[in-house]
Amino acid sequence: MRIVLLGPPGAGKGTQAKRICETYNIPHISTGDIFRENMKNDTPLGQKAKEYMHKGLLVPDELVVEMVEERLTYEDVLSTGYGYLLDGFPRTVFQAGALCDINAKKDCELTLAINLEVPLDILIERVTNRRICPKCHETYHLKYNKPKIEGICDFDGTALYQRDDDKIETVQKRIQIYQDETMPLIEFYEDKQKIININGLQHMSDVFKDIKKVLSGVN
Numbered sequence: 001m002r003i004v005l006l007g008p009p010g011a012g013k014g015t016q017a018k019r020i021c022e023t024y025n026i027p028h029i030s031t032g033d034i035f036r037e038n039m040k041n042d043t044p045l046g047q048k049a050k051e052y053m054h055k056g057l058l059v060p061d062e063l064v065v066e067m068v069e070e071r072l073t074y075e076d077v078l079s080t081g082y083g084y085l086l087d088g089f090p091r092t093v094f095q096a097g098a099l100c101d102i103n104a105k106k107d108c109e110l111t112l113a114i115n116l117e118v119p120l121d122i123l124i125e126r127v128t129n130r131r132i133c134p135k136c137h138e139t140y141h142l143k144y145n146k147p148k149i150e151g152i153c154d155f156d157g158t159a160l161y162q163r164d165d166d167k168i169e170t171v172q173k174r175i176q177i178y179q180d181e182t183m184p185l186i187e188f189y190e191d192k193q194k195i196i197n198i199n200g201l202q203h204m205s206d207v208f209k210d211i212k213k214v215l216s217g218v219n
């Protein structure tokens with residue numbers, strides 16, 4: 001099974017990615033992890049990526065594609081019949097096209113792109129009300145999942161904090177960037193009839209039930 005998971009920040013992508021990968025026994029491949037690995041191990045690709053980042057430039061599509069293609073040669077991908085769930089890739093239509101080519105070289109194609117849909121105002125509410133415990137990493141929500149004592153972790157009494165990424169101006173910007181980037185990508189997969197939109201407003205387990213229903217149909 002070969003899955004691309006799309007969804008804005010705050011749509012619950014991490015949770016769904018984990019469940020899909022456990023249920024269908026495919027590796028969870030996030031571009032963030034690939035970048036970190038390459039840089040940590042100082043690979044030639046990692047060195048190139050670092051040069052761009054040091055200059056404050058975006059890592060070019062070609063380089064991102066190279067890193068993903070290399071990652072897709074690992075044992076966990078090969079041993080699952082060229083299976084994967086990609087998270088954070090593709091980000092552009094160029095990258096999506098490149099993924100088609102990579103798959104074609106292996107005589108396979110993408111199973112589906114799963115798009116978690118959540119309305120903008122709800123996303124903003126979800127993310128800006130998030131508070132995190134720096135010690136145990138438990139996540140709280142100021143309205144729907146409040147700590148017993150305001151501002152304090154239930155488990156270890158540590159003061160909760162808000163990630164800079166979760167502040168409203170940052171969130172609005174991240175979501176805007178996401179939408180600008182993703183619209184063409186969604187159209188790309190619509191053209192290929194490879195996209196499934198899932199209502200991300202539901203409870204996490206219902207979102208997963210919907211995903212499972214779709215995936216059982218393609219298997």
Ligand SMILES: [Zn+2]
Pocket residue numbers: 133134135136137138153154155156157158
């Ligand atoms: Zn805690």
